Amino acid sequence: MAKVLVSDSIDPVGVEILSQVAQVDVKTGLSAEEIIQIIPEYDALMLRSSTRVTKEIVEAGSKLQIIGRAGVGVDNIDVPAATRQGIIVVNSPEGNTIAAAEHALAMMLSLSRHIPDANQSVKANKWERNRFIGTEVYKKNLGVVGLGKIGSHVAAVARSLGMKILAYDPFISKERADQLGCTLVDLELLFAESDFITLHVPKTPETQHLIGRETLPKMKPTVRIINCSRGGIIDELALIEALESGRIAGAALDVFEQEPLGESRLRELSNVILTPHLGASTTEAQVNVAIDVAEQIRDVLLGLPARSAVNIPGLTPDVMEKLRPYLQLAETMGNLVSQLAGGRCDSLNVRLQGELATKDSQPLVIAAIKGLLSQALRERVNYVNAAIEAKERGIRVIETRDASTRDYSGSIHLEANGSMGTHSVTGALLSNGEIRITDLDEFPINVPPSNHMLFTLHQDMPGIIGKIGALLGSFNVNIASMQVGRKIIRGDAVMALSLDDPLPEGLLSEITKVPGIRDAYTVKL
Numbered sequence: 001m002a003k004v005l006v007s008d009s010i011d012p013v014g015v016e017i018l019s020q021v022a023q024v025d026v027k028t029g030l031s032a033e034e035i036i037q038i039i040p041e042y043d044a045l046m047l048r049s050s051t052r053v054t055k056e057i058v059e060a061g062s063k064l065q066i067i068g069r070a071g072v073g074v075d076n077i078d079v080p081a082a083t084r085q086g087i088i089v090v091n092s093p094e095g096n097t098i099a100a101a102e103h104a105l106a107m108m109l110s111l112s113r114h115i116p117d118a119n120q121s122v123k124a125n126k127w128e129r130n131r132f133i134g135t136e137v138y139k140k141n142l143g144v145v146g147l148g149k150i151g152s153h154v155a156a157v158a159r160s161l162g163m164k165i166l167a168y169d170p171f172i173s174k175e176r177a178d179q180l181g182c183t184l185v186d187l188e189l190l191f192a193e194s195d196f197i198t199l200h201v202p203k204t205p206e207t208q209h210l211i212g213r214e215t216l217p218k219m220k221p222t223v224r225i226i227n228c229s230r231g232g233i234i235d236e237l238a239l240i241e242a243l244e245s246g247r248i249a250g251a252a253l254d255v256f257e258q259e260p261l262g263e264s265r266l267r268e269l270s271n272v273i274l275t276p277h278l279g280a281s282t283t284e285a286q287v288n289v290a291i292d293v294a295e296q297i298r299d300v301l302l303g304l305p306a307r308s309a310v311n312i313p314g315l316t317p318d319v320m321e322k323l324r325p326y327l328q329l330a331e332t333m334g335n336l337v338s339q340l341a342g343g344r345c346d347s348l349n350v351r352l353q354g355e356l357a358t359k360d361s362q363p364l365v366i367a368a369i370k371g372l373l374s375q376a377l378r379e380r381v382n383y384v385n386a387a388i389e390a391k392e393r394g395i396r397v398i399e400t401r402d403a404s405t406r407d408y409s410g411s412i413h414l415e416a417n418g419s420m421g422t423h424s425v426t427g428a429l430l431s432n433g434e435i436r437i438t439d440l441d442e443f444p445i446n447v448p449p450s451n452h453m454l455f456t457l458h459q460d461m462p463g464i465i466g467k468i469g470a471l472l473g474s475f476n477v478n479i480a481s482m483q484v485g486r487k488i489i490r491g492d493a494v495m496a497l498s499l500d501d502p503l504p505e506g507l508l509s510e511i512t513k514v515p516g517i518r519d520a521y522t523v524k525l
């Protein structure tokens with residue numbers, strides 16, 4: 001039975017889902033060294049934001065198939081190291097959107113009305129009504145940096161509070177911003193005009209210290225800054241100085257450069273609200289992310305694709321539903337053409353035809369590469385590392401798309417150039433989902449793939465099929481199905497045989513000696 005390590009506390013519903021297919025060990029608070037010690041026995045790792053999945057942990061996880069982050073940000077996981085090792089990394093892109101957006105809004109309102117300090121004051125038996133004069137958010141400018149899932153929800157709610165939204169997001173169109181009722185501006189204007197600024201961007205080299213010594217002086221002295229995205233997007237030292245000097249009015253922080261927050265002057269400032277990375281901490285969000293990620297881990301352990309993998313192309317459920325049967329087709333065709341072309345391939349041409357000629361069908365290219373490399377790499381190659389492995393082996397992958405159809409609504413044509421020459425195959429699906437090889441080296445055929453196959457290139461002439469059949473029979477090899485394809489009568493032809501038994505040693509060379517046989521290949525699928 002597969003084993004899953006859950007290294008941060010997650011909602012029990014996640015453990016329940018994982019338990020359907022695996023032994024689940026919940027061990028929280030482990031050090032990196034402790035994880036390195038035990039990770040070799042696990043097939044999957046599930047975590048939230050406390051565990052840092054380092055390169056060393058990834059490399060020690062020799063059995064790991066998947067790492068699941070019950071949340072959005074995967075910046076606590078060394079994703080490139082996981083990718084290199086063929087480990088799928090999944091997250092829950094939407095499970096905690098509302099929770100994080102509501103936390104940012106709560107921070108904004110708490111800041112504007114001094115709620116935390118007023119609460120403490122009353123609890124300390126005081127009644128200081130004059131000390132806590134607030135400021136309204138109504139008709140104020142809210143600068144939203146990052147108009148993605150969380151930023152958009154913050155903007156929508158803030159608009160209903162009567163705020164004007166200035167948004168900065170270089171990857172969002174003006175049309176989308178208009179739809180959300182936001183004015184798209186550049187950062188300079190957002191900094192200059194905002195009364196509140198809320199950050200909802202990922203942590204990247206571009207967003208690192210986006211708020212810092214250079215940008216803080218560009219803001220209004222009355223500005224209040226909220227960060228519920230990631231620590232490090234604000235330069236904490238620069239922020240502390242700006243708050244201490246009264247250069248800005250306040251800040252509310254849920255995330256920090258170092259978590260848990262260590263020694264920091266932030267704790268001493270009265271115009272600052274601090275929460276311990278609580279953005280996603282609602283019952284609803286924790287149930288959502290636990291289900292979302294546990295289901296993906298369960299699926300991957302069952303050999304099914306994940307829906308929110310961050311290191312393989314993301315697919316919507318609709319697209320996945322359509323592509324799922326074709327993934328096996330692409331992989332089988334890749335495996336087949338690599339055996340026909342010989343072990344060392346220099347190039348693979350992938351032509352996606354008919355209804356598969358869309359940009360959504362990119363995973364089929366990956367599946368074809370995975371099939372191509374499966375002879376050499378066996379289970380070491382998967383959807384995550386197939387493209388990297390092909391690149392590192394110098395295999396040129398050329399993709400083309402052709403929307404025209406022949407007999408099938410969608411088909412996949414592969415051509416590989418290897419040590420045994422250039423060979424091509426085309427495959428399609430029947431309406432019941434069965435795979436058919438419909439072309440071999442441009443000769444039309446119609447055979448299902450099977451474990452053991454024999455292909456010949458021969459001259460179309462009387463008696464040749466009988467001779468091959470007799471030869472196989474004399475070696476006690478049973479033929480399950482057989483098909484001949486030709487373009488012209490008595491010209492070149494191909495024969496494709498599905499066999500119930502493997503070809504015994506020496507038989508292939510006997511077959512190539514039959515008069516009229518030009519070439520013969522065995523394939524194991």
Ligand SMILES: NC(=O)c1ccc[n+]([C@@H]2O[C@H](COP(=O)([O-])OP(=O)(O)OC[C@H]3O[C@@H](n4cnc5c(N)ncnc54)[C@H](O)[C@@H]3O)[C@@H](O)[C@H]2O)c1
Nearest residue numbers: 073100146147148149150169171200201202228229279280
């Ligand atoms: N505090 C928490 O507990 C908590 C919970 C959930 C998410 N988060 C964090 O919140 C952030 C936003 O999450 P989301 O789900 O909205 O992500 P998202 O991907 O939906 O949105 C991020 C947006 O940032 C924009 N962006 C990227 N680089 C930018 C740049 N240089 N300048 C301006 N905009 C840029 C993107 O175009 C995108 O629209 C992430 O950092 C996530 O990790 C924190």
Ligand SMILES: O=C(O)CC[C@@H](O)C(=O)O
Nearest residue numbers: 048049070071072073280
């Ligand atoms: O796991 C958490 O509580 C935080 C999650 C949050 O930071 C995220 O990126 O989704």
